[in-house]
Amino acid sequence: MIDTDVLIIGAGPTGLFCAQQLGIIGLKCEVVDNLDKIGGQCIELYPGKPIYDIPAIPECTGEELTNNLIEQIKPFNFNFHLSDRVQKINNKNDKWHVKTLKGKEFIAPNIIIAGGVGSFEPRKFPPKSCEKFEGNSVLYSIKDKTIFKGKTVVIFGGGDSALDWAIELSKNSKVTLVHRRDEFRGAQASVEKIKELQKEKKIDVITKSSINDVKGNKTLELVEIKNDDGKIISINADYALGFFGLIMQLGPILDWGLNINKKTIPVNTENFETNKKGIFAIGDICSYPGKLKLILSGFHEGALAARGCFKYARPNEKYRFEFTTTSKTVKDRIGIKE
Numbered sequence: 001m002i003d004t005d006v007l008i009i010g011a012g013p014t015g016l017f018c019a020q021q022l023g024i025i026g027l028k029c030e031v032v033d034n035l036d037k038i039g040g041q042c043i044e045l046y047p048g049k050p051i052y053d054i055p056a057i058p059e060c061t062g063e064e065l066t067n068n069l070i071e072q073i074k075p076f077n078f079n080f081h082l083s084d085r086v087q088k089i090n091n092k093n094d095k096w097h098v099k100t101l102k103g104k105e106f107i108a109p110n111i112i113i114a115g116g117v118g119s120f121e122p123r124k125f126p127p128k129s130c131e132k133f134e135g136n137s138v139l140y141s142i143k144d145k146t147i148f149k150g151k152t153v154v155i156f157g158g159g160d161s162a163l164d165w166a167i168e169l170s171k172n173s174k175v176t177l178v179h180r181r182d183e184f185r186g187a188q189a190s191v192e193k194i195k196e197l198q199k200e201k202k203i204d205v206i207t208k209s210s211i212n213d214v215k216g217n218k219t220l221e222l223v224e225i226k227n228d229d230g231k232i233i234s235i236n237a238d239y240a241l242g243f244f245g246l247i248m249q250l251g252p253i254l255d256w257g258l259n260i261n262k263k264t265i266p267v268n269t270e271n272f273e274t275n276k277k278g279i280f281a282i283g284d285i286c287s288y289p290g291k292l293k294l295i296l297s298g299f300h301e302g303a304l305a306a307r308g309c310f311k312y313a314r315p316n317e318k319y320r321f322e323f324t325t326t327s328k329t330v331k332d333r334i335g336i337k338e
């Protein structure tokens, strides 16, 4: 059981900046995110795209913003629990008991939900038979590309991820790219590259087809593909990779007894607390009159929610407002030597 002042759900820009604000006021926190990396939508949906409306930063990409936010909270050494989803919460004696899908448990007087548009989950292959191999030879993301070296890989999808990985893995693996349409949705340069590799017989491309079944014992041995005319072909395969994009689901958050309005959590704008004492919601997931779904709004909301947590985490202390510029206590917390 991990005992902390605040459990933050979501490591998007809002959750990250809120962690910084908690650190500044002397509170501890733990951060859980369903993704395998830190950064939320910025890192998952537009890492390379420039953002132009972060205060005082004329231009930075989603990845640069994430890296800067991570850098800013380094002094506090907060723990991140990635690839895990907060599943259940219960209140006992004014403390929240939190359980994740992977079985981690936390106890905290405060929970800050910075869950954005919900947890990102990959769209999976429809055949039930794929579940048996999931995480082992049926994959929806790649953590270590070296496992595919010298192997036979069937990649499904028509967007950038499917094309990029088909191009990359064709260097060291036998790759078949399968797409249900004739045209690919990815960047033109990638589509051209795929055609070139196909001509050079470095990659097989099958269109107007989708996965029908997978077969094997402990690991995958065969992938069945069905075309639009109902014809089925089998391909020997060590891996089947699906890149069909992500679905965003509020999932378990819906079961926690919180007021929900059109997939968002209504909050008060004084401290961003929800209808449950000690549960706050900030960023894209919260709603109030005039809410702007922008990163800069999430930063402001996180600053106020952090102060809102103080009274439950330190019931016998009075919160004192301090500037980072002038407060010795804050500078000590950040590790600034003068």
Ligand SMILES: Cc1cc2nc3c(=O)[nH]c(=O)nc-3n(C[C@H](O)[C@H](O)[C@H](O)COP(=O)(O)OP(=O)(O)OC[C@H]3O[C@@H](n4cnc5c(N)ncnc54)[C@H](O)[C@@H]3O)c2cc1C
Residues within 6 Å of the ligand: 009, 010, 011, 012, 013, 014, 015, 032, 033, 034, 035, 039, 040, 041, 042, 045, 046, 050, 051, 052, 053, 084, 085, 086, 087, 114, 115, 116, 117, 118, 119, 120, 251, 252, 253, 282, 283, 284, 285, 293, 294, 295, 296, 298
């Ligand atoms: C293409 C695009 C361009 C954009 N451009 C701009 C821009 O120029 N300027 C701007 O200000 N905004 C922009 N935005 C919007 C901006 O990205 C969002 O406002 C911002 O990411 C919201 O941050 P967040 O931290 O609230 O949520 P998110 O970034 O969505 O992060 C939420 C995190 O919570 C996790 N999560 C959810 N539920 C759970 C759970 N139960 N357990 C564990 N983890 C969970 C998710 O996996 C996710 O990582 C853009 C968005 C998109 C899609």
